[in-house]
Amino acid sequence: MSAMNFIEQIRQRDRVFDFIQPQASSRLDVSHGNILYLEDISVSFDGFKAINNLNLYIKEGELRCIIGPNGAGKTTMMDIITGKTRPDTGSAWFGSRINLLELDEPEIAEAGIGRKFQKPTVFENHLVVDNLELAMAGNKSVITSLFARLSAAQKERIDEVLETIGLKDNKYRLAGSLSHGQKQWLEIGMLLMQNPKLLLVDEPVAGMTHQEMDRTAELLKSLAGQHSVVVVEHDMDFVRSIANHVTVLHQGSVLAEGTMDQVQSNPKVVEVYLGE
Numbered sequence: 001m002s003a004m005n006f007i008e009q010i011r012q013r014d015r016v017f018d019f020i021q022p023q024a025s026s027r028l029d030v031s032h033g034n035i036l037y038l039e040d041i042s043v044s045f046d047g048f049k050a051i052n053n054l055n056l057y058i059k060e061g062e063l064r065c066i067i068g069p070n071g072a073g074k075t076t077m078m079d080i081i082t083g084k085t086r087p088d089t090g091s092a093w094f095g096s097r098i099n100l101l102e103l104d105e106p107e108i109a110e111a112g113i114g115r116k117f118q119k120p121t122v123f124e125n126h127l128v129v130d131n132l133e134l135a136m137a138g139n140k141s142v143i144t145s146l147f148a149r150l151s152a153a154q155k156e157r158i159d160e161v162l163e164t165i166g167l168k169d170n171k172y173r174l175a176g177s178l179s180h181g182q183k184q185w186l187e188i189g190m191l192l193m194q195n196p197k198l199l200l201v202d203e204p205v206a207g208m209t210h211q212e213m214d215r216t217a218e219l220l221k222s223l224a225g226q227h228s229v230v231v232v233e234h235d236m237d238f239v240r241s242i243a244n245h246v247t248v249l250h251q252g253s254v255l256a257e258g259t260m261d262q263v264q265s266n267p268k269v270v271e272v273y274l275g276e
């Protein structure tokens with residue numbers, strides 16, 4: 001990478017992390033049990049209803065899997081939660097007090113919703129530990145944080161996250177030298193540095209080995225409880241290995257909800273998947 005590219009990359013990250021504050025989720029009210037409420041949400045693209053009267057509730061601390069055929073609206077749903085796409089109708093609340101439709105993307109991230117995209121976007125030319133440091137909540141500037149001395153608490157937090165994501169022994173390796181699976185975990189770690197309450201994870205095991213998939217399952221399960229985790233995934237064996245509660249999306253609405261066994265034996269679900 002050229003020096004200019006590198007500086008531009010830093011500047012872009014800087015903009016991304018500028019607004020992230022640790023006290024962000026102080027307004028979050030989950031006393032009614034749910035961390036996310038999507039009600040009667042619809043959105044059309046050129047007359048095509050990608051999301052059609054969607055209702056979805058996520059409980060605090062739960063690990064929910066969202067499945068559904070291609071084009072079901074899974075990614076669009078995540079775009080709505082994170083403010084990337086605005087619905088035409090409906091309401092979206094984070095806890096019972098934060099109206100997501102009144103916030104822009106940075107404000108939603110700041111409020112405590114973290115999103116992991118399919119492709120890992122770690123800083124390949126930096127050490128694993130530096131990637132986590134750069135992602136830390138409350139660091140105003142990447143340039144400053146690169147040269148600042150970390151507090152003991154911050155160092156401890158980095159080690160804690162390294163432990164969680166299983167990269168303790170890779171702390172001083174270049175991120176670019178990690179395996180595909182390890183990069184995915186590092187990026188989850190970078191999200192964790194921002195202390196999100198709700199994590200949205202889009203197709204985490206695409207391209208992973210079986211062993212990496214098993215470790216990813218353990219990682220996501222270990223995050224539930226402390227966080228609420230919504231996972232969109234195609235791999236049914238993987239979904240079965242992590243989820244108690246599965247939601248099937250089809251044509252922008254909820255087709256079925258329940259345990260993996262319940263949804264897989266649901267005739268409507270079987271029909272939709274056979275039609276793929």
Ligand SMILES: Nc1ncnc2c1ncn2[C@@H]1O[C@H](COP(=O)(O)OP(=O)(O)O)[C@@H](O)[C@H]1O
Binds near residue numbers: 045046070072075
């Ligand atoms: N920005 C967009 N413009 C036009 N059509 C879109 C846009 N985003 C999604 N769609 C359409 O909405 C439908 C749902 O897409 P998506 O949410 O990506 O489905 P999934 O993630 O479940 O595969 C698809 O038919 C897709 O082509």
Ligand SMILES: [Mg+2]
Binds near residue numbers: 076
């Ligand atoms: Mg998608």
